[in-house]
Amino acid sequence: MSTSRLRRVAVLVLEGAKPLDVGIPAQVFTTRASMPYEVRVCGAEPGTVTGGDGLSYAVAHGLEALAWADIVFVPGYRFPDRDDPPPSVVDALVAAHDRGARLAAISTGAFALAATGLLDGRRATTHWHYTRRLAAKYPQIQVDENVLFVDEGKVLTSAGAASGIDLCLHLLRRDLGVAASNHAARRLVAAPYRSGGQAQYVPRSVPEPLGERFAATREWALHRLDRPLTLDALAEHAAVSPRTFSRRFAEDTGYTPMQWVMRARIDLARELLERSERSVEQIAADVGLGTGSNLRLHFQRILGTTPIQYRRTFARGE
Incomplete structure (x- = not known):
């Protein structure tokens, strides 16, 4: 693989950094044939x-890595509402953003991004335990x-x-x-895609076996995307009423059942466009959308592009 084509990823380790938060982007974007990325772990x-949970990190790079990177990850760290990042870190993050790098915070790393002012007026999230503290400290x-x-x-x-994995897979997509x-998700033994709008945690009143049953229904549906899939059929497979299925499915995934089915069909179409030479009409039949015009309609609505344009961008070998 030519190093000139590698995308550059910096993982910024702050005092009190949480080990899983640091490891997720470092492992997801590790350089390999299927992953054209180079990762540098850096500090101030x-x-x-000194990290959290009894671990320390020996980092070879300083803040110059942020000037080098296309994507900068800021892992979570302990006591984010008490300890602001050093001014040199804030300045380096702002400079990276200003020259076009993407900044991605995992968990309480959002506090470091908030300190830059770059989140003012924007939507943001963090670990549920800290959301109110983030809002109180940075009301903008x-x-x-x-x-x-x-x-x-x-x-x-x-x-x-764990949602850091979802964020990394989202960036890969x-x-x-x-x-x-999807290849990276299989390597990580992770869910291929969870909606960013999915709730952080399921209310305790929801019985766990029902959640498992719904996961089995989603898996069942993924193997039948070329066939008719209705709300009644999905609810019947889960052995609950359509009303219960609709309500709980939205809590689980962030989508209504039929929105989820449509996005699953579009995702399968995307993979076929990337990896096969099948025509748009053939792919439309493969994913249960019937006609090419129907596929084009939903592709444009969900992704804002056409199947042909998408294929030109992501087709293997281009």
Whole structure:
């Protein structure tokens, strides 16, 4: 792989950094044949950074890595509402943003981005335990406590550590397409895609077995996208009423059942456009949308582009 084509990722380790938050982007974007990225782990300066949970980090790079990177991840750290990042870190984050880098916070890393002022007037999230504290400390931010991640273009934030995986996969989908994102998810043994609008946690009143049953229904549906899938059929598979299924499905995924089915069909169409030479009409039949015109309609509505334009952008080997 030519290093001139690698996208550059910096993972900024602050005092008290949480190990899982640091490890997620470092592992997801690790350089390999399917992943055209180069990762550098950095700190306010090179050397040892004291982390959270009894760990420390030996970082080889300082803030110059932020001037090098296309994407800067800010992992969560302990006591974010008490300890502001050093002014040098704030200045480096602002400079990275100003020259066009994307800044992505995992969990309480949102506090470091908030200190830059770059989240003012924007939507953002963080771990549910800290959302009210983030809103109190930075009232100019529109804090959303009921989502897994928020994409504001050049500035992104996510909830607790596991949602950092969702955020990374979301960025992969934007950069490389759905096939690469799904490949990475399989490597990580993670869910291929969870909506950013999905709730951070399920209310305790929801019985766990029902959640498992709904997951099985989603898996069942994914293997039948070329066939008719109605609300009644999905609810019947889950052995609940359509009304219960609709309400609980939205809580689980952030989508209504039929919105989810449509997006699953579009995702499958995206992968077929990326990895096969099948025509738009053939792909429309493969994913249960019937005709090419129907596929084009929903593709434009959901993705803002056409199947042919999408194929030109993400087709394998281009």
